[in-house]
Amino acid sequence: MTDPSPMLDTGNTAWMLTATALVLLMTLPGLALFYAGMVRKKNILSMMMQSFALCGLITILWVAAGYSLAFSEGNAFIGGLSKVMMRGIGIDALSAGNVPETVFVVFQMTFAIITPALITGAFAERMRFSAMLAFMGLWLFVVYVPVAHWVWGGGFLGGVGVLDYAGGTVVHINAGVAGLVAALVLGPRAGFGVDNLSPANLALAVIGASLLWVGWFGFNAGSAVAADGRAGMAMLVTQVAAAAAALSWMFAEWALRGKPSVLGVISGAVSGLVAITPASGFVGAGGAMAIGAVAGLVCLWGVTGLKRMLRYDDSLDCFGVHGLGGMVGALLTGVFAESAIGGASGLIEGNAAQLATQGWGVLVVTAYCAAATWALLKLIDLTIGLRVAPDLEREGLDLAIHGERIH
Numbered sequence: 001m002t003d004p005s006p007m008l009d010t011g012n013t014a015w016m017l018t019a020t021a022l023v024l025l026m027t028l029p030g031l032a033l034f035y036a037g038m039v040r041k042k043n044i045l046s047m048m049m050q051s052f053a054l055c056g057l058i059t060i061l062w063v064a065a066g067y068s069l070a071f072s073e074g075n076a077f078i079g080g081l082s083k084v085m086m087r088g089i090g091i092d093a094l095s096a097g098n099v100p101e102t103v104f105v106v107f108q109m110t111f112a113i114i115t116p117a118l119i120t121g122a123f124a125e126r127m128r129f130s131a132m133l134a135f136m137g138l139w140l141f142v143v144y145v146p147v148a149h150w151v152w153g154g155g156f157l158g159g160v161g162v163l164d165y166a167g168g169t170v171v172h173i174n175a176g177v178a179g180l181v182a183a184l185v186l187g188p189r190a191g192f193g194v195d196n197l198s199p200a201n202l203a204l205a206v207i208g209a210s211l212l213w214v215g216w217f218g219f220n221a222g223s224a225v226a227a228d229g230r231a232g233m234a235m236l237v238t239q240v241a242a243a244a245a246a247l248s249w250m251f252a253e254w255a256l257r258g259k260p261s262v263l264g265v266i267s268g269a270v271s272g273l274v275a276i277t278p279a280s281g282f283v284g285a286g287g288a289m290a291i292g293a294v295a296g297l298v299c300l301w302g303v304t305g306l307k308r309m310l311r312y313d314d315s316l317d318c319f320g321v322h323g324l325g326g327m328v329g330a331l332l333t334g335v336f337a338e339s340a341i342g343g344a345s346g347l348i349e350g351n352a353a354q355l356a357t358q359g360w361g362v363l364v365v366t367a368y369c370a371a372a373t374w375a376l377l378k379l380i381d382l383t384i385g386l387r388v389a390p391d392l393e394r395e396g397l398d399l400a401i402h403g404e405r406i407h
Helices: 010-036 041-071 101-119 129-152 168-186 202-224 229-257 262-276 285-310 318-336 352-383 390-395 397-402
Strands: none
Touching: 010 041, 010 101, 010 202, 041 101, 041 129, 041 397, 101 129, 101 168, 101 318, 129 168, 129 352, 129 397, 168 262, 168 318, 168 352, 202 229, 202 262, 229 262, 229 285, 262 285, 262 318, 285 318, 318 352, 390 397
């Protein structure tokens, strides 16, 4: 007797449709508002424009070839071309969790959209718009797609047991490291360390961070690709880690500076959301609380002590929050993973090897992303140029590049 053919699960499908919309909400309008609120008034529109334009660019590239190269059958390093331009993905095609593959395509597309959008925070207020589009289009295929395949698409990192439930390495370490390299290659903004470069509108940033927090439930709980108990646990630990990180950052800043800042508490929440992302399908509430608390402190150090020590101008702290937060989360997944939740045990359950495996994954992705990002930026700088002219930078990118401004 043969097994029955897989059948669409309407409950899982309904949840994945919702989760996909939530993840897109993280970029538009979440990240667009978060980043726009943290730049100077003359660059607010340019930051929103970058998130919006990238949503369009990455969508087309993902459908054309990105999804196929990341998730179709290939080898240990890259997928194949069997699903280029959605070939073979019809209305009845099913993916994991017995949901339509079309839904899974768009769900993964939203991850591919937000990753390069995160990088824009590192070089805010100084990169040419044309250079940004060229860099991100190339970066998607050279960096994001291969790493997604390595971890989630049947590649070698997933094969050796690297755990990344929802994108700690694929999204956040990738974006953070690329952002750091971009900040170093472009150099600091004019007036860095001298002029007042403080945020123009923290109210916009708070709204954006709030939308990120809500959308993150789709990011993490949606990665179950099912409406089940593991998705519920992912939702719980996402909330717990964000809260713990917001509080640890806030209280540490309060103790160090005498005042708890709005920018600090929202940055802390985002650092906790970043850190729980790789762990969200593997840890319980206690592990999430510890991960969030550690992430808040490490990322606060990253955007203050580390930045001052190395004197780089990562404008909106892409590396300090997403790079370091992703590394903290990836490593602590190897500490707090519980076999009863995700089938993998960590150091606390006696499996020290998992921590070593997580460290290996962090090193591989960091090294590859840094080298490839540097090469792409140098290529673009030699061809069309990376940075706006000094007079345009002083004028502000809203008016200089887009011919518009906020009055």
